[in-house]
Amino acid sequence: MTSYRVPAERDPARPAADRPLTIVVDGEPVAGTAGQTIAGVLLGAGRREWRTTAAGGAPRGVFCGIGVCFDCLVEVNGLRDVRACLRRAQEGDVVTRQGGTP
Amino acid sequence: MREVTRGGTTRDVVVVGAGPAGLAAALAAASAGARVTLLDAADGLGGQYWRHLPPERPAGREGLLHHKWAVFGELADTLRAHPAVTVLPTAQVWSLERHDGGVRLNVLVGEPDGEGRESLVLDPDALVLATGAHDRTLPFPGWQLPGVYSAGAAQALAKGERVAVGRRVVVAGAGPFLLPVASSLLQTGATVVGVHEAGRVGSLARGWLNRPWELAGATGKAGELAGYVSDLVRHRVPWRPREAVVAAHGVGQVEAVTIARLDDNWAPVAGTERLVEADAVCVSHGFTPRLELAIAAGCDLSPGRFVRVDDRQATSVPGVWAAGEITGIGGADAALAEGTVAGTAAAGGDTGSGAARTAGRARSRARGFAARIEAAHGIRAGWTAWLRDDTVVCRCEETTYGRVREVVELTGSREARSVKLTSRAGLGPCQARMCGRTLQELLAGPGACGDAEGAGGGTTSTVDRRPLVVPVRLGDLAALPAPRRSPSPLTAAESQPGGDRT
Structure with a gap:
C-alpha cells in the first residue's frame, strides 16, 4: 500500500477519533471516516487510481487535489462527472469507475 | 432577514x-x-x-x-x-x-x-x-501516471485529510512552495527522499534566508521559511538545487523517477541522470x-x-x-x-x-x-529538452508533444486556438487549466515547435478565457429555481445560455 491515512492515535495534529463510514467502490466496500472526500477515502485506503481515460485507456486518480484538473472524476450514486477530490463522502455512497472523459 | x-x-x-x-x-x-x-x-x-x-x-x-x-x-x-x-x-x-x-x-x-x-x-x-x-506543473514523461501529484495536491491531502500520497516521496519543481509541501508530507510520517529545485539558487541560506536587507519587514515570511528548512534538516531531507524530475516510471503507477542536473536554462545535462525509487512524486514549477x-x-x-x-x-x-x-x-x-x-x-x-x-x-x-x-525560480525555456514525442502534454485529451509538433508542421500554424482545435490539446474538461500555458510556450517561446531559427514569437492568442468558469450541468441551468434572498440586491434569474459538460 502506498498512499495512506495517518492513524488518528499517531497523528501529531490530534484529530478527533474516527467516525467510520463505508462507501462502495465498483462493488467493493471501502472504509473511511466522516469528513473525508471520496478521493481522501480512496487514497487513505491505498487506492490511487479510479478512472480510465477515453483515448488511451490509462489509469488516473488525483492529480491537482483542488478541483482544477478533473482527472479524479467518478460517478457517485448514478451521477457522472463528480470531482472526487471535492465531494465529501457520505455513508453508503455508491462510487463507480468512469470509462473515459465526458 | x-x-x-x-x-x-x-x-x-x-x-x-x-x-x-x-x-x-x-x-x-x-x-x-x-x-x-x-x-x-x-x-x-x-x-x-x-x-x-x-x-x-x-x-x-x-x-x-x-x-x-x-x-x-x-x-x-x-x-x-x-x-x-x-x-x-x-x-x-x-x-x-x-x-x-x-x-x-x-x-x-x-x-x-x-x-x-x-x-x-x-x-x-x-x-x-x-x-x-x-500549481503549475510542467509536463515530463510519465507525469500522467497515478502517483504523480501536483505539489499542492500533496499538501491539500496532508492538511485537509491527513492522507499521505505515498511512503517514499520525491518533491520537485521550483520555488519556496516546495518547502511547506515537504514539511506537510513529513508531518504525515512519509519519507521525503529529496527536494529537487530547478532554480539556480546556490543554497537555501544564500537564496532567501540570509538577506536581512531584503527581508527586513518581511519577517513573517522569513520565519515561515526558516521553520520549513528546520523541518528538512531535522528529518535529514536533502535539498538539491539545479535538479529536476525529468521522467516518472512504472507500470500503472509510479515506481521510480529519473532525476537530472539542469543547466542555467533548465535543460537537463546529459549523463547526470539517476534513477531513484519512489512511490509518489509531487511536482510544482510555480503558480x-x-x-x-x-x-x-x-x-x-x-x-x-x-x-x-x-x-x-x-x-x-x-x-x-x-x-x-x-x-x-x-x-x-x-x-x-x-x-x-x-x-x-x-x-x-x-x-x-x-x-x-x-x-x-x-x-x-x-x-x-x-x-x-x-528571479530565482521562474521557469526557464530549456525545460522542453526533457520532453519526448510520446510525452503527454494535455492530460485530459492525452495529446502528446509529438502530436502538437506534427500539427504545427502539417498546418503551418503556431496560433494556439488553431493548434488546439486540430490537436485537441486544451479542449478537455479542465478547459486547458493544466496545459494552456505550456501549450502557449511550446508554440511561442524560444525554440518553439516549428521555429527552426529559434526566433520565438509564434502565437499571441491566449488560452485562459473561459466564459463558463466551471462545467455546469445542463439541468441546473434549465431548472434555475427562483433565486434566494441575499444581503446583496437580487435580480430575478433569467434564462441563461450555457453548455452541458463538454
Missing part, C-alpha cells in the same frame, strides 16, 4: 474567495461600513493556504500544520459573527456578466458537481476578486492565477498575466478590485495586506489611514520579496 435595498448609502460588497486575501478583504469592507457577502466554492474557509480538517474531524492541534493559524481563527470567527457579513460556502460562481455600470455574478450553491444546486444572482456595488492560484472572473469582468492583465491593480488594489474596471495571488505570487502575508487595502477601498473607505495604511506598507515589502522569488 435583513432588508434588501438598492441605492441606499450602504454599499454591497461581494468578495469571491475565502483564502487569506478574501478573508482580509471581507473584514476590511465590513469594518468600513459595507454589507459583505463572502463566497467560496469550498465548504470551509481558509482557501488552499489554510486548508484544514473539516468540522466532522476537528484537530486538537491544527495549528501545528499551519503558519499563522491564529490569524485565520480570528478572521474566520470575526467574520462569522459579524452582523454585516454573510459567509456563503459551497458557492461556485459559474459566470460573470458585465452590464451597464456593473457586474453580475451567477452562482450555484450546494454540493460540488451536485444536481439541483440553488441558483443565486448577485449584483454587487463592488466586487473583490480573491480567487487565488493553482497559475485563477483569472476566469477577472477576464470575464474585462480587467487589464500584466504581460505576465496577472491582474493589474493600482495602489488601492483597483483593477481597470470600475467597481472591481483584486487581491492576493491573482495580482502576483506574493504569499500569504502579501495577500492579507492586499485584501485589507482592497476591502477598504471597495467599501468606499479611506486606504490612507488606519489598518489599510499599515497594510499598504506591508504589501510593498512583500512585493519585493515576490520579485526576488520570481
Whole structure:
C-alpha cells in the first residue's frame, strides 16, 4: 500500500477519533471516516487510481487535489462527472469507475 | 432577514474567495461600513493556504500544520459573527456578466458537481476578486501516471485529510512552495527522499534566508521559511538545487523517477541522470492565477498575466478590485495586506489611514520579496529538452508533444486556438487549466515547435478565457429555481445560455 491515512492515535495534529463510514467502490466496500472526500477515502485506503481515460485507456486518480484538473472524476450514486477530490463522502455512497472523459 | 435595498448609502460588497486575501478583504469592507457577502466554492474557509480538517474531524492541534493559524481563527470567527457579513460556502460562481455600470455574478450553491444546486444572482456595488492560484506543473514523461501529484495536491491531502500520497516521496519543481509541501508530507510520517529545485539558487541560506536587507519587514515570511528548512534538516531531507524530475516510471503507477542536473536554462545535462525509487512524486514549477472572473469582468492583465491593480488594489474596471495571488505570487502575508487595502477601498473607505495604511506598507515589502522569488525560480525555456514525442502534454485529451509538433508542421500554424482545435490539446474538461500555458510556450517561446531559427514569437492568442468558469450541468441551468434572498440586491434569474459538460 502506498498512499495512506495517518492513524488518528499517531497523528501529531490530534484529530478527533474516527467516525467510520463505508462507501462502495465498483462493488467493493471501502472504509473511511466522516469528513473525508471520496478521493481522501480512496487514497487513505491505498487506492490511487479510479478512472480510465477515453483515448488511451490509462489509469488516473488525483492529480491537482483542488478541483482544477478533473482527472479524479467518478460517478457517485448514478451521477457522472463528480470531482472526487471535492465531494465529501457520505455513508453508503455508491462510487463507480468512469470509462473515459465526458 | 435583513432588508434588501438598492441605492441606499450602504454599499454591497461581494468578495469571491475565502483564502487569506478574501478573508482580509471581507473584514476590511465590513469594518468600513459595507454589507459583505463572502463566497467560496469550498465548504470551509481558509482557501488552499489554510486548508484544514473539516468540522466532522476537528484537530486538537491544527495549528501545528499551519503558519499563522491564529490569524485565520480570528478572521474566520470575526467574520462569522459579524452582523454585516454573510459567509456563503459551497458557492461556485459559474459566470460573470458585465452590464451597464456593473457586474453580475451567477452562482450555484450546494454540493460540488451536485444536481439541483440553488441558483443565486448577485449584483454587487463592488466586487473583490480573491480567487487565488493553482500549481503549475510542467509536463515530463510519465507525469500522467497515478502517483504523480501536483505539489499542492500533496499538501491539500496532508492538511485537509491527513492522507499521505505515498511512503517514499520525491518533491520537485521550483520555488519556496516546495518547502511547506515537504514539511506537510513529513508531518504525515512519509519519507521525503529529496527536494529537487530547478532554480539556480546556490543554497537555501544564500537564496532567501540570509538577506536581512531584503527581508527586513518581511519577517513573517522569513520565519515561515526558516521553520520549513528546520523541518528538512531535522528529518535529514536533502535539498538539491539545479535538479529536476525529468521522467516518472512504472507500470500503472509510479515506481521510480529519473532525476537530472539542469543547466542555467533548465535543460537537463546529459549523463547526470539517476534513477531513484519512489512511490509518489509531487511536482510544482510555480503558480497559475485563477483569472476566469477577472477576464470575464474585462480587467487589464500584466504581460505576465496577472491582474493589474493600482495602489488601492483597483483593477481597470470600475467597481472591481483584486487581491492576493491573482495580482502576483506574493504569499500569504502579501495577500492579507492586499485584501485589507482592497476591502477598504471597495467599501468606499479611506486606504490612507488606519489598518489599510499599515497594510499598504506591508504589501510593498512583500512585493519585493515576490520579485526576488520570481528571479530565482521562474521557469526557464530549456525545460522542453526533457520532453519526448510520446510525452503527454494535455492530460485530459492525452495529446502528446509529438502530436502538437506534427500539427504545427502539417498546418503551418503556431496560433494556439488553431493548434488546439486540430490537436485537441486544451479542449478537455479542465478547459486547458493544466496545459494552456505550456501549450502557449511550446508554440511561442524560444525554440518553439516549428521555429527552426529559434526566433520565438509564434502565437499571441491566449488560452485562459473561459466564459463558463466551471462545467455546469445542463439541468441546473434549465431548472434555475427562483433565486434566494441575499444581503446583496437580487435580480430575478433569467434564462441563461450555457453548455452541458463538454
